[in-house]
Amino acid sequence: AAGVIQSPRHLIKEKRETATLKCYPIPRHDTVYWYQQGPGQDPQFLISFYEKMQSDKGSIPDRFSAQQFSDYHSELNMSSLELGDSALYFCASSLGNRDSYGYTFGSGTRLTVV
Amino acid sequence: AQSVTQLDSQVPVFEEAPVELRCNYSSSVSVYLFWYVQYPNQGLQLLLKYLSGSTLVKGINGFEAEFNKSQTSFHLRKPSVHISDTAEYFCALKTSYDKVIFGPGTSLSVIP
Numbered sequence: 196a197a198g199v200i201q202s203p204r205h206l207i208k209e210k211r212e213t214a215t216l217k218c219y220p221i222p223r224h225d226t227v228y229w230y231q232q233g234p235g236q237d238p239q240f241l242i243s244f245y246e247k248m249q250s251d252k253g254s255i256p257d258r259f260s261a262q263q264f265s266d267y268h269s270e271l272n273m274s275s276l277e278l279g280d281s282a283l284y285f286c287a288s289s290l291g292n293r294d295s296y297g298y299t300f301g302s303g304t305r306l307t308v309v
Numbered sequence: 310a311q312s313v314t315q316l317d318s319q320v321p322v323f324e325e326a327p328v329e330l331r332c333n334y335s336s337s338v339s340v341y342l343f344w345y346v347q348y349p350n351q352g353l354q355l356l357l358k359y360l361s362g363s364t365l366v367k368g369i370n371g372f373e374a375e376f377n378k379s380q381t382s383f384h385l386r387k388p389s390v391h392i393s394d395t396a397e398y399f400c401a402l403k404t405s406y407d408k409v410i411f412g413p414g415t416s417l418s419v420i421p
Binding site: 236237238239240287298301303 | 345351352353354355399407408409410411412413414
């Protein structure tokens with residue numbers, strides 16, 4: 196079965212650079228969630244989109260922005276990168292924002308800021 | 310606001326021994342509960358979920374969990390662990406129209 200696809204799998208950037216992470220949800224899923232998982236930490240919710248509109252916002256820095264496109268894929272844009280942004284970034288998708296069946300997560304993008 | 314507590318940050322257990330990973334939650338509304346597993350350097354995989362009905366939920370890889378509403382708990386159990394079960398385990402909850410919230414995680418180490 197098709198899963199959530201994230202790209203790239205690994206990304207190395209220097210401080211103050213910009214990074215773009217992409218997420219392709221499971222076909223027909225219209226809701227996308229972004230999480231950040233720092234080393235040894237639990238995933239922290241960043242932002243979500245439902246039908247291409249922002250549906251919820253968590254602890255996402257102002258330097259980050261995201262959007263969901265007409266084909267439901269989503270991109271997380273991160274500017275002025277800091278060392279503390281080094282983390283595993285997960286995307287998850289669901290059918291509708293009331294989905295009670297849990298998320299399907301992608302394998303994540305590991306961002307390393309040097 | 311909802312929250313998830315995992316009382317044990319690390320659980321070492323010998324191979325073929327039983328294990329229980331504890332999870333408690335707080336919520337003023339009905340919740341859906343989940344356990345996710347994360348193997349080293351990998352993504353999050355859903356182990357099992359409780360939505361409604363039977364309080365004993367069976368998941369993949371021989372794991373099961375029991376929902377206890379009075380104790381607001383959702384402990385994960387396995388009668389006999391294997392080396393391959395070494396991983397990080399996250400308890401999580403969700404309410405309708407809301408995002409999934411994760412607990413801090415429990416690191417399970419299976420000792421040969």
